[in-house]
């Protein structure tokens with residue numbers, strides 16, 4: 001497996017506590033999405049929200065008004081994901097492109113792990129977080145050469161059911177601290 005695309009370094013400027021988001025419904029089957037992927041994206045945003053000590057609140061919006069959009073990318077559109085800046089009615093926004101990577105082998109929870117962690121990593125960029133060299137972090141970059149199968153595998157091993165994804169945020173203590181720093185510095 002290959003590394004995350006290098007993501008753009010920028011941050012959503014959060015004027016208000018509420019951050020409108022939209023996650024593309026799974027309608028373009030050629031992306032390899034399934035209906036439950038919308039929920040995985042939402043859980044990823046909820047994980048950051050929980051880590052923010054109340055400074056961040058995602059609220060569902062329609063696509064046109066959403067400053068953070070999660071979109072399912074086509075296979076040829078990159079590796080796991082990338083985050084690109086967009087403008088939303090004069091305000092800074094971010095579009096998170098997530099490519100569905102099915103590792104094969106019939107392990108549905110591994111596939112869902114990859115979708116969830118990719119949403120989590122890329123939405124971290126949207127919130128202003130940079131890559132780290134620490135393999136324990138969700139913001140770790142594979143460009144530093146870590147074991148990609150283990151990166152996903154260690155999370156997957158915590159799961160007995162899909163609902164367990166809500167129990168294990170995938171964020172390290174350092175990720176949480178970096179988020180709080182990013183929110184404080186605005």
Ligand SMILES: [Zn+2]
Pocket residue numbers: 004005006007121125131141
């Ligand atoms: Zn990245």
